[in-house]
Amino acid sequence: MPEPGSTAGGSGEAGTPMIQVEQLSKIYGGGFQALKEVNLTIRRGEIFALLGPNGAGKTTLISVICGLVNASSGSVRVDGFDNVAHYREARERIGLVPQELTNEAFTTVWDTVSFSRGLFGKPKDPAHIENVLRALTLWDKRDNRLLELSGGMKRRVLIAKALSHNPQVLFLDEPTAGVDVELRREMWEVVRGLRDQGVTIILTTHYIEEAEEMADRIGVIRRGELVLVEEKAALMRQLGRKELTLHLAVPLEALPAALSGHDLVLADEGHALVYTYDVSRQDEGTGIAGLLADLEATGIRVKDLHTRQSSLEEIFVNLVRESA
Numbered sequence: 001m002p003e004p005g006s007t008a009g010g011s012g013e014a015g016t017p018m019i020q021v022e023q024l025s026k027i028y029g030g031g032f033q034a035l036k037e038v039n040l041t042i043r044r045g046e047i048f049a050l051l052g053p054n055g056a057g058k059t060t061l062i063s064v065i066c067g068l069v070n071a072s073s074g075s076v077r078v079d080g081f082d083n084v085a086h087y088r089e090a091r092e093r094i095g096l097v098p099q100e101l102t103n104e105a106f107t108t109v110w111d112t113v114s115f116s117r118g119l120f121g122k123p124k125d126p127a128h129i130e131n132v133l134r135a136l137t138l139w140d141k142r143d144n145r146l147l148e149l150s151g152g153m154k155r156r157v158l159i160a161k162a163l164s165h166n167p168q169v170l171f172l173d174e175p176t177a178g179v180d181v182e183l184r185r186e187m188w189e190v191v192r193g194l195r196d197q198g199v200t201i202i203l204t205t206h207y208i209e210e211a212e213e214m215a216d217r218i219g220v221i222r223r224g225e226l227v228l229v230e231e232k233a234a235l236m237r238q239l240g241r242k243e244l245t246l247h248l249a250v251p252l253e254a255l256p257a258a259l260s261g262h263d264l265v266l267a268d269e270g271h272a273l274v275y276t277y278d279v280s281r282q283d284e285g286t287g288i289a290g291l292l293a294d295l296e297a298t299g300i301r302v303k304d305l306h307t308r309q310s311s312l313e314e315i316f317v318n319l320v321r322e323s324a
């Protein structure tokens with residue numbers, strides 16, 4: 001690992017991790033362990049979704065990475081810089097979007113975003129602030145006071161503030177908590193646009209739909225432990241199960257013994273058979289051919305059939321249940 005300040009440290013080189021978390025633990029004052037030996041590498045330019053139930057440790061993890069909460073043990077590097085020994089270098093690479101605006105109702109959009117940049121000791125850069133406001137379609141509102149803005153615009157102001165000092169990585173803590181569907185989609189567009197401009201994005205969410213829609217990779221945290229980190233597509237493939245529903249021409253009262261070797265359930269008051277199989281085992285065969293042959297041999301006629309892939313939501317629920 002390059003030492004901070006060396007040629008590789010903070011070089012923004014493609015291929016080097018944006019964030020590296022090693023053996024990170026956090027025990028709060030009262031003795032509660034909120035993080036347990038978390039290891040996590042965030043790649044440059046990805047959208048990483050940290051998913052977990054209430055109280056799992058999501059906010060604690062991002063707070064420690066951002067240097068707002070001290071770790072009990074372990075380390076965090078941001079662009080190669082240790083976030084304790086080289087706090088300043090690490091922190092200036094990070095933008096943090098909190099859930100709500102605080103007490104700035106009478107400030108204008110322009111002033112609040114410019115002020116945020118100043119907090120990082122960065123020289124004024126009106127051209128950059130203009131770019132940020134334009135990218136977030138806030139330019140026309142630059143002279144409006146925050147209290148005059150809609151909920152969606154306020155959320156975009158939070159992002160503009162976090163981007164004001166040119167961070168390379170943006171943390172969004174529950175970016176769409178409590179917002180309507182339309183605004184949620186608008187936020188997703190904004191986040192995708194930022195990723196397209198090269199910003200690494202880490203978001204925490206309760207909404208599986210949000211992770212499914214947005215993320216390149218997904219981490220699932222539960223009781224302070226990172227129980228899974230996986231490419232979204234691979235997660236869907238590996239853990240996804242598919243269901244084949246066979247609608248029967250003549251309803252069955254019970255499952256015939258001849259079919260007991262298959263993973264079948266009688267449904268829809270005997271009008272359907274539901275067969276479940278692992279998508280990941282498709283290479284070895286799904287067992288569907290054998291099932292259809294056995295159905296024919298038993299004289300069961302199938303009227304219609306359809307398949308359904310389980311959603312990330314089901315995968316997530318199963319995962320959390322399994323690690324309970």
Ligand SMILES: Nc1ncnc2c1ncn2[C@@H]1O[C@H](COP(=O)(O)OP(=O)(O)OP(=O)(O)O)[C@@H](O)[C@H]1O
Pocket residue numbers: 028029030032034052053054055056057058059060061
């Ligand atoms: N300052 C603190 N002192 C003691 N315990 C804390 C403190 N902050 C958080 N905790 C506890 O640590 C655990 C993790 O909290 P955290 O806020 O990180 O969870 P979260 O996953 O972000 O939850 P949510 O989705 O509800 O925001 C919780 O049990 C919480 O009560």
